[in-house]
Structure formats: C-alpha cells, structure tokens
Amino acid sequence: MELGMIGLGRMGANMARRLRRGGVTVVGYNRDPAVTRQLAQEAGVQAAETVQQVVQKLVPPRLVWLMLPAGEVTQQHIDAVAPLLARGDVLVDGANSYYKDSMRRAAQLAQRGIKLVDAGVSGGVWGVHNGYALMVGGDYDAVRRLETVFKVLAPAPDKGWLHCGPAGSGHFVKMVHNGIEYGMMQAYAEGFALLKSREDFGLDLAAIAELWRHGSVVRSWLLDLTAEFLKSDQTLADIEPYVADSGEGRWTAIEAVEQGVPAPVMSLALMMRFASQGKSDYGDRMLAMMRKGFGGHAVKPGKKD
CATH class of the missing domain: 1.10.1040.10 (N-(1-d-carboxylethyl)-l-norvaline Dehydrogenase; domain 2)
Known part of the structure; x- marks a missing residue:
C-alpha cells in the first residue's frame, strides 16, 4: 500500500509517522525540504522535492493525500496536483475544508475521472500515538481503496473511522x-x-x-x-x-x-x-457611555498606549 502525502506540518508529519509504522509506503513532500528529509531519516518516508515528484514516484492508480491549511492553500495545491493525475486516481483533502467547497471540488475533479475524498481528521498532536478520528466522504469505491490507510490511522481498524456518505459529508460531519x-x-x-x-x-x-x-x-x-x-x-x-x-x-x-x-x-x-x-471592546465602550448618558454613571478611563 502506498500513499503520497503533501503537507508535513504537525498533523501531516505525525500521520506519515503512524502510516509508516503501520507498513504503508509514504511518499512525502513539504515546502520546507528539511522537514521532508528529517522524516525520511526518522520514519522512512520517501522524500519528494516537488509535488510533481510525489505523483511520479507513485504507481497508478495513485492515492494522494493533501494535509494543508483549509482555504486558498488547499485550493492552490488541488489546482497544481489535478493536472498531474490521471483517470482513476484518488485525491484526499484532509484539511478542515468547508463542505460545500468539497462538494464543488469533487464535481470538478470527476470531470477528469479523478475522485475526491474529503476526510475530516481529529486527534491533534496526540493522534500519532492514540490514533485519529476520521470522518470520510466520497465515492464508495474510492473510500474502499483507502480503507487500509484509514485502519492504520484510526485508533483501531474497526473503530474511529467512518464513511459518512457522498462527497462533502466527511467535512460536514467534521x-x-x-x-x-x-x-x-x-x-x-x-x-x-x-x-x-x-x-x-x-x-x-x-x-x-x-x-x-x-x-x-x-x-x-x-x-x-x-x-x-x-x-x-x-x-x-x-x-x-x-x-x-x-x-x-x-x-x-x-x-x-x-x-x-x-x-x-x-x-x-x-x-x-x-x-x-x-x-x-467598542460595543462595551458604547454601553458604558449609554449608561453614563441616562443614569450619570461613572465611566472607567481606558488604558492609553
């Protein structure tokens, strides 16, 4: 089982560590190459210097997981990765993305034959030891292909992860x-x-x-x-x-x-x-002045910088 992991921050790096301990091959990329090299030495992650290298190192059909801040950063990486993928590949968004964005992205990627899986991830910095709660949305077959990954990341193979429903449902539940x-x-x-x-x-x-x-x-x-x-x-x-x-x-x-x-x-x-x-603060100042206006109550002076 192999997976590309793009984004090796606090969550992504720990997830990569847990996946490696569970026997999953991880091809990792981070914008800071020192982080990737450290994980390669420590956990046996296969280091990639670019997003393109992540895709190139994976055997089709590919599984690529984005573990990045929600919003514009995630969108930029989806835009960068999607042209590199092929029909039958699966892209996972593990950020706290807005579920309506996930629904829209899934529909757009489906036109290319690429399936988007939205994965809400909870567990924080302790997840590497205790496991992560995974709330997953997306196509049934795509989720099934990722089942081994979810079982390794979760607290137990049969606990702590759930295919919630179609695209967007995982991020909605999260x-x-x-x-x-x-x-x-x-x-x-x-x-x-x-x-x-x-x-x-x-x-x-x-x-x-x-x-x-x-x-x-x-x-x-x-x-x-x-x-x-x-x-x-x-x-x-x-x-x-x-x-x-x-x-x-x-x-x-x-x-x-x-x-x-x-x-x-x-x-x-x-x-x-x-x-x-x-x-x-401004509203509270307004309240203080109103109270002074109708009742003559004293106003406490604010601190000056």
Whole structure:
C-alpha cells in the first residue's frame, strides 16, 4: 500500500509517522525540504522535492493525500496536483475544508475521472500515538481503496473511522464536530471561572478537575487535558485571554441558521471567541457611555498606549 502525502506540518508529519509504522509506503513532500528529509531519516518516508515528484514516484492508480491549511492553500495545491493525475486516481483533502467547497471540488475533479475524498481528521498532536478520528466522504469505491490507510490511522481498524456518505459529508460531519467542541470548551471554561471566583472557599481547581475525571458525567478528553495543565498553573496569569477561531465554528453557526436548526450553545461559544479577540471592546465602550448618558454613571478611563 502506498500513499503520497503533501503537507508535513504537525498533523501531516505525525500521520506519515503512524502510516509508516503501520507498513504503508509514504511518499512525502513539504515546502520546507528539511522537514521532508528529517522524516525520511526518522520514519522512512520517501522524500519528494516537488509535488510533481510525489505523483511520479507513485504507481497508478495513485492515492494522494493533501494535509494543508483549509482555504486558498488547499485550493492552490488541488489546482497544481489535478493536472498531474490521471483517470482513476484518488485525491484526499484532509484539511478542515468547508463542505460545500468539497462538494464543488469533487464535481470538478470527476470531470477528469479523478475522485475526491474529503476526510475530516481529529486527534491533534496526540493522534500519532492514540490514533485519529476520521470522518470520510466520497465515492464508495474510492473510500474502499483507502480503507487500509484509514485502519492504520484510526485508533483501531474497526473503530474511529467512518464513511459518512457522498462527497462533502466527511467535512460536514467534521464541521459539526468542531462546533460541539467549541461548546464543550466554553462550558468547561465558564465552570472553572465560576469555581475560581469563590476565593473564600480556597478551592483547588486541579483537584476538582481530577475528581471529575473519574465517574462524573462531565468526564472527557478535554477535561483530562484541563486537569493536566491546572496541576502546574491554576492562575493562568501569563496567558493572554485570546482564543482564535479556525472557521469551522462560524460555518456551523451559519449552517444552523440556514437549516433553521437551533444551536444556541455552539453559536454563543463562537461569539465568546470573538469577544476574547477584542471584537466586543467598542460595543462595551458604547454601553458604558449609554449608561453614563441616562443614569450619570461613572465611566472607567481606558488604558492609553
């Protein structure tokens, strides 16, 4: 079994390592050739210096996996790789791409006889050891050809991966997965913030997190990670209160509106991320001035740069 892997960042490199350990031949390319050379020495990945070399080193019909940032970068590489492929080849998009983009791309590639498989991948930096959850969309025969790859990447051959449906369905399921993730993270953050606010109780947040990991209905891997970092730092004073959003939370909220399905927790969790990025600052200043206007309430001066 052989696979071309384009994009050897944190996720792509670890996936290549796991695939090699599982006996899959991996032809790898990264824009930084030093990364590719390192993986070649460490894991036995066959190094390619260009995208063209990845395709040339594979025996037709080829399997090529893109593990790149979603959006323009992925589109550029699809545009570059597609002319190099032939009828019967399969291209996998493992990015967090918007599912409607995946549907469109699959239709366009089908005109060339190339099949697109959209694979939503979850597992982060721990996936290399624990396995990845894989949410897969695409043509049945194309997915079947990739079955060995999915079985190696997943936590177990029969667990942690699923052919969800036609093209776009894998990224759709991953999008909703990430929306749920936003809501769970927000709930934990609010809960621990509320616990911390009762300083008179002298609560040990690390001990509480550890307690909840065992037998509680709120136990989860997110709680495991929370318990781990609270062991060394409960104040988090050196951490900037800024939480990025990758885009999938936005797509989930928009999809809920378009489908008319209420999703208040996921939507509000997204709004809180915007707030952490300072996007509520002007509105908060407006509120302060309105309150001053109708009630004469004092306004707290802002900090000057």
